[in-house]
Amino acid sequence: MNFDFSDDAKTLSETARRMLTDHAGPDAARRIMESDALYDEALWRQVVDLGLTAARVPEAHGGVGLSPEESCILAEEFGRSLAPVPFLSTLLATEAILLGSEAQQARHLPGIADGSTIACYAWGEGANAPAAMPATRAEGGRLTGTKSPVADALAASLAVVTAAGDGGPSLWLVDLRNAGVTPAATLDLVRKHGTITLGDTPGEPLGTADDYQRFLDRAAVILAFEAIGTASAAMEMAVGYAKDRVAFGQRIGRYQGVKHKCADMYIKLELARAHALYGAWAFSADADELRHAAAAARAASLDAVRFAAEENVQLHGGIGFTWDSNCQFYYRRARQISAALGGRAFWADRLVRALEQRNRAA
Structure with a gap:
């Protein structure tokens, strides 16, 4: 049982990160926030040209036919970059359509692959x-x-x-x-x-109704990786500020209270990543463990992204609460992620019920 990503998935992650580093990030997010545009059309075209919308679409329908690993990898990179494009929404819709009939896939997936359909x-x-x-x-x-x-x-x-x-x-x-x-x-x-x-x-x-429950589990794993990407970026921003900001004659990162906050962010993030990797394996293998693995990944990732986004604002002090600060993007996105597929209480309850069912079966 290997909980690490394949070399091909890691290569795709590096490619996506380079593109998103160059063309997304807080500055791109602010441009869309302060405009009437629904999304960054130029960035969306680059996403399509790079074949990312086609990643999970089968080759028979004009896609690349990659595995669920690549969905998870891409969700993390788009979560990290705050990319103002409808990629994650389309990715979730793609996973749902893959549960449909061959005729439905043939009718809708080619448009998603070539970027002409946003879902x-x-x-x-x-x-x-x-x-x-x-x-x-x-x-x-x-x-x-x-x-x-x-x-x-x-x-x-x-x-x-x-x-x-x-x-x-x-x-x-x-x-x-x-x-x-x-x-x-x-x-x-x-x-x-x-x-x-x-x-x-x-x-x-x-x-069917059973397919919907299967989709919920798959979507939970994908959104867990989005949350991990956002939490990683918020933590990196906070740590970078702690290393540079000087107060009372020394960098604030030397104060024990600040060190503890940064360490707590890292611990929550790594715990969430462990759960998410387990969920990604269960998703890829269509394993019996997917129900409780997905619920655990979702709950842990929500803990990580909420904590990192809030502490990022706190560590920036007064400037962190202002409109000009980029801290707001991670805080706002964390709140949106928390509501995107039900809150933590729902997924914690789903985890408990899945574990109870597994234990009864054993």
Whole structure:
């Protein structure tokens, strides 16, 4: 059992990081935040040209056909860079479509591979949990309900939507040209969110209720790596500041209280990475352990990203709370990640239930 990534995955990570270092980061995030643009179109074109949107699309549908390892690697790099593009939303939608029929894959995945289709994942209906029965209803192939907030909904043309089914929540594909999409205010000002209003809107079912639960586990692993990337960048920013900032005649990094905060960030991050690597292995192997591995990865990554983002602001002192400081991007993104697929309490409960089920089976 090998919990490390393959050499090919590491090469892809290095390639993505070089591109994102040059063209993304806090400065790019601030440009989008302070403009009316939905995302950075020039950066999106580079993402597409590099073949990143095609990474998980099978070769038969115009993609590269890479493994779940590459999804995790890319999620971490995009989380680290704060890239203002709808890549992670499209990546999650791709994983959902891969659970659908061959005809659905043939219809939707080529557009995702070539970048002409931007997709999003819409499950939220206020304060509900991902596994709760949605208020959105499907009757006769038509959906009625409201999804909000939905990351990148304003830029997307295709949405993967949850709706109530006979066996629990299930996934549906919706062409957003047939739905109402309006802006939704959220704390994250870089990834623009929207509200999707479904009023007898046509849709097509995507897999079964069991497939939805499988998708939740896979999405949790991917978003755990996004959180780890964001936490890593916040920690590096905090440590770099502690090494440079001078107070009372010496760099603040020499003070014991500051050292302890930096050490705690590192410990939480490494714990989250261990869980995430276990989840990535279970995802790639489609192992029986995926349910509890994914829940543990999600819960630990939320702990890490929240702590790193908050301590980054604190270690910067008064300047960390200002509009001009880049600390806000990591704090805002941490809050968005925490709400993207249900909060920590939901995933901690899912972890406990998965472990109980495993122990009963044993």
